[in-house]
Amino acid sequence: MRKFKQVVLISLAAVTFFSCKEEQEPDCQTEPAKLRVTVQPVFGSETLYLDSVYSTVEGYDVKFTDLKFYMENPRNGSAVLIDAGLFDYRERGTLLMEGEGSYLDYSSMNANLGVHSSINHNDPAAFDNASMLNIANSNDMHWGWNPGYIFVKVEAKVDTIADANPLFDHNVVFHIGKDENFQTLTFSDVNWSDQGSHHELPLKLDMETFLQNGAETIDLKNEYTSHTAAGQEVLSMKVMVNFKAALTPY
Amino acid sequence: MRYLFLFVGITVIFMACKKDKTIYVQTPYELKIPSHFPDMIIPIDNPMTVEGVELGRKLFYEKKLSGDNTQACATCHAPSAGFSDPEQFSTGIDGLQGDRNSMALINLGWNTSFFWDGRSKTLEEQIIQPVINPIEMHEEWKNVVGKLSADIEYKNMFFKAFNTDEIDSLQAAKAIAQFLRTLISGESKFDVMYKFENNLSLSANDQVIYQTITPSEWAGYDLFKSLNGADCFHCHNGPLMQVQKFSNNGLDAAFTDIGRGDVTGDPNDYGKFKVPTLRNIAYTAPYMHDGRFSTIDEVIEHYSSGIQQSSTIDPLIEYAFQGGVQLDAFEKDLLKQFLMTLSDENFVNNPDFQEP
Numbered sequence: 001m002r003k004f005k006q007v008v009l010i011s012l013a014a015v016t017f018f019s020c021k022e023e024q025e026p027d028c029q030t031e032p033a034k035l036r037v038t039v040q041p042v043f044g045s046e047t048l049y050l051d052s053v054y055s056t057v058e059g060y061d062v063k064f065t066d067l068k069f070y071m072e073n074p075r076n077g078s079a080v081l082i083d084a085g086l087f088d089y090r091e092r093g094t095l096l097m098e099g100e101g102s103y104l105d106y107s108s109m110n111a112n113l114g115v116h117s118s119i120n121h122n123d124p125a126a127f128d129n130a131s132m133l134n135i136a137n138s139n140d141m142h143w144g145w146n147p148g149y150i151f152v153k154v155e156a157k158v159d160t161i162a163d164a165n166p167l168f169d170h171n172v173v174f175h176i177g178k179d180e181n182f183q184t185l186t187f188s189d190v191n192w193s194d195q196g197s198h199h200e201l202p203l204k205l206d207m208e209t210f211l212q213n214g215a216e217t218i219d220l221k222n223e224y225t226s227h228t229a230a231g232q233e234v235l236s237m238k239v240m241v242n243f244k245a246a247l248t249p250y
Numbered sequence: 251m252r253y254l255f256l257f258v259g260i261t262v263i264f265m266a267c268k269k270d271k272t273i274y275v276q277t278p279y280e281l282k283i284p285s286h287f288p289d290m291i292i293p294i295d296n297p298m299t300v301e302g303v304e305l306g307r308k309l310f311y312e313k314k315l316s317g318d319n320t321q322a323c324a325t326c327h328a329p330s331a332g333f334s335d336p337e338q339f340s341t342g343i344d345g346l347q348g349d350r351n352s353m354a355l356i357n358l359g360w361n362t363s364f365f366w367d368g369r370s371k372t373l374e375e376q377i378i379q380p381v382i383n384p385i386e387m388h389e390e391w392k393n394v395v396g397k398l399s400a401d402i403e404y405k406n407m408f409f410k411a412f413n414t415d416e417i418d419s420l421q422a423a424k425a426i427a428q429f430l431r432t433l434i435s436g437e438s439k440f441d442v443m444y445k446f447e448n449n450l451s452l453s454a455n456d457q458v459i460y461q462t463i464t465p466s467e468w469a470g471y472d473l474f475k476s477l478n479g480a481d482c483f484h485c486h487n488g489p490l491m492q493v494q495k496f497s498n499n500g501l502d503a504a505f506t507d508i509g510r511g512d513v514t515g516d517p518n519d520y521g522k523f524k525v526p527t528l529r530n531i532a533y534t535a536p537y538m539h540d541g542r543f544s545t546i547d548e549v550i551e552h553y554s555s556g557i558q559q560s561s562t563i564d565p566l567i568e569y570a571f572q573g574g575v576q577l578d579a580f581e582k583d584l585l586k587q588f589l590m591t592l593s594d595e596n597f598v599n600n601p602d603f604q605e606p
Contacts, residue, residue, distance in 0.1 A: 171565035
């Protein structure tokens with residue numbers, strides 16, 4: 001009887017200690033692999049910072065004030081990283097997009113510079129909350145009526161007069177969108193780097209190449225504004241072609 | 251002795267898992283988000299509840315939040331004025347005035363920064379500040395908590411909203427933030443125009459409103475978004491009628507208030523201020539960060555001919571070199587007629603937003 005009571009007491013004590021213990025999930029889940037695509041703006045051999053001064057071949061001084069673009073449907077075969085990435089150098093730094101998957105699935109990558117016409121005119125409020133196409137995230141990269149998204153946005157202030165007076169009173173505004181300016185990107189043999197917590201694909205956006213793409217130059221003194229409006233078709237297309245040429249694996 | 255052990259053991263079992271107190275289960279609050287708006291992202295640590303919104307509404311109109319119990323949030327954010335202040339500068343409890351106009355509280359749940367200089371990143375953070383500002387409500391939160399804690403109605407309301415017997419400033423801010431997130435304006439004539447232009451479905455009521463839109467209002471809208479017209483759309487865009495950014499809109503050639511620059515310390519941000527929504531602009535006079543313009547006509551004149559050049563002026567003000575977009579009298583009138591379509595009477599008169 002005495003032994004029985006001891007057993008009961010020990011059992012009670014054991015129940016007391018274990019009865020309220022939270023059940024823990026077995027730690028057997030593997031974190032999905034994270035993939036990041038980053039873009040480092042440069043001006044030739046220099047790292048580009050917004051609001052800093054760079055010199056063009058024409059002798060102008062230029063301060064870029066805004067660099068944004070959409071890269072939609074980044075994919076390799078049937079593997080799709082995310083629906084769209086939005087590069088916003090001022091607000092989001094060098095991050096273009098972050099997704100889940102194995103970097104081995106993306107030994108090369110195709111993507112769209114801009115937003116494909118099949119979704120460009122959809123209700124921007126109807127995209128998933130996490131999507132950069134949702135108007136809460138696209139912010140000023142969507143025209144508030146039917147034309148859809150701005151694909152590429154470059155804004156700058158330029159001093160076009162070579163003197164000792166730094167007067168950046170010449171504004172540059174390129175807001176390029178509309179289906180006819182949509183471009184495709186192909187990155188072959190991309191190199192993902194292991195960053196420990198994720199794998200990263202670094203891209204480079206060379207704004208010197210953007211201005212001097214072979215014979216396709218953009219002279220900021222004379223070619224300084226396009227909102228993809230009527231009469232601006234040639235410059236709009238040149239901006240897109242040059243921007244595409246400027247965006248390469250780092 | 252053995253029975254004593256048994257008794258203690260059994261008692262321990264019963265006590266070990268006993269809950270400390272009663273838990274009040276809050277009722278989820280369902281926001282009335284217009285169909286053409288994106289979802290509102292609610293902070294995980296401050297979910298919307300019926301009890302929280304009710305408490306926040308009461309606190310918004312509560313004068314005990316001020317040092318001498320004479321001013322509430324609503325004193326400078328009146329519903330009839332689109333939750334702004336008709337005065338250029340609000341006067342605090344000590345008779346002092348600031349140097350910025352009280353901002354309209356409209357669709358704040360979609361905003362990413364608060365105050366004209368964006369110094370607060372969240373609504374909850376923003377709400378804390380006017381109470382302790384010496385030129386506004388000039389009170390200490392510990393005193394506010396004391397006053398609220400002495401009120402049995404508030405004790406009950408805080409308990410229902412947050413399951414707490416101890417009131418604190420963070421809970422008060424959370425409750426007010428919940429109420430502010432309900433201040434959604436999306437039922438103006440402009441909303442029907444926006445839906446129509448974006449091929450979104452119009453409800454039966456929208457169809458009725460659509461029939462009332464005049465050719466002049468449509469023409470004013472065209473001017474609003476025309477590069478060679480009023481060119482307003484770069485900053486006032488989408489269903490919110492604003493983009494989330496800071497801009498120098500050419501008010502001054504030299505700055506007496508450096509705005510965003512005060513927060514970042516970056517000279518490139520001098521003279522920049524948060525872009526406000528144009529929704530309910532007819533109710534929210536005066537205009538600009540310093541309330542310098544009393545009427546919409548003055549605002550239109552500024553963008554037409556009053557732009558001042560400076561080193562940080564927004565490059566999107568493309569006609570700054572000629573002082574503005576140079577509208578004629580007819581165009582100004584059309585533009586004003588469009589701006590009137592942004593009025594949402596259901597918003598300013600919504601009984602759910604008035605003093606309880």
